[in-house]
Amino acid sequence: MTDHAASRHDESDAGLGAIISERRRLIGLAYRLLGSLAEAEDAVQETYTRWYAMSRQRQDAIDSPGAWLTTVATRVCLDLLGSARVRRERYVGEWIPEPLPERTDWISGRPGTAATDPADPADRVTLDESVSMAFLVVLESMTPAQRVAFILHDVFGFSFAEIAVITGRTPAACRELASSARRRVRTSRPPEVPAAHQAGLVADFKRAWDAQDINALVGLLAPGATFTVDGGGVVAAALHPIEGGEGIARYLADLAVRASGGLMVLERTVNGRAGLVIEHEGVIVAVYAFDVADDRITRIWAVRNPDKLHPWTAG
Secondary structure (H helix, E strand, C coil), X not given: CCHHHHHHHHHHHHHHHHHHHCHHHHHHHHHHHHCCHHHHHHHHHHHHHHHHHCCHHHHHCCCCHHHXXXXXXXXXXXXXXXXXXXXXXXXXXXXXXXXCCCCCCCCCXXXXXXXXXXXXXXXXXXXXXHHCHHXXXXXXXXXXXXXXXXXXXXXXXXXXXXXXXXXXXXXHHHHHHHHHHHHHHHHHCCCCCCHHHHHHHHHHHHHHHHCCCHHHHHHHEEEEEEEEEECCCCCCCCCCCEECHHHHHHHHHHHHHHCCCCEEEEEEEECCEEEEEEEECCEEEEEEEEEEECCEEEEEEEEXXXXXXXXXXXX
């Protein structure tokens, strides 16, 4: 191989490596937008399919392949968000975002940026916070356009001019979308508590549940706490949220009794925060995520739909 040919080969390998290296970041972006790892992987796969469908000449003409991939992935997610609303209206029971186990490849920001904006640095959402279950649930209440503008700007640090190009809207419109989404976040949930504090409350909750100590469970739950279960119509689950600390405590105690001693509760990291994994006779059957405020557990999300547990059950 001549030096010239070797140089072109090296450049080709470097370019391919750069394209492939974007995959982790794109999945992180798509997961935050869609609330489903399976859908995020599909969206990113579609993005790469479109990239490789182009001729080499067209690929070489793109100044920033990373920006191109981000634009396409975001637009694919926007299309999916529109159809997802229809699917979720038909969903049996409550829909909860797909929980993720302890891993770091989905906590990934925009490369080469510090994700800071002098206009509103205090409003910036950290990457780990942006995958917490509480945060993802709030995102579900937003319109697709709000969600995209907010995630791209407040989480990944894109400018509104860049977001305008991606979404086909004006920078001013994108700024307003992100602003309205930010207000929704502020009014929907309290600030994040320290991770160690949540971990302590979840550990106490596990001990009380293991002991079937209803009084201890009630003491750990806020009076107005809610417990939401996602069975997807595939497994038995409460179709509506259970409200009130005492009602939740009795439901969980009854669940342990009905499991006939085959239930094991394990402390695990769920979406970057302390949570629980429930095993029945050695099989993972549920993943619990928590939100806390003022030294009490305020919300519990229990995902039982086996279609959403693949990241936990895959060997």
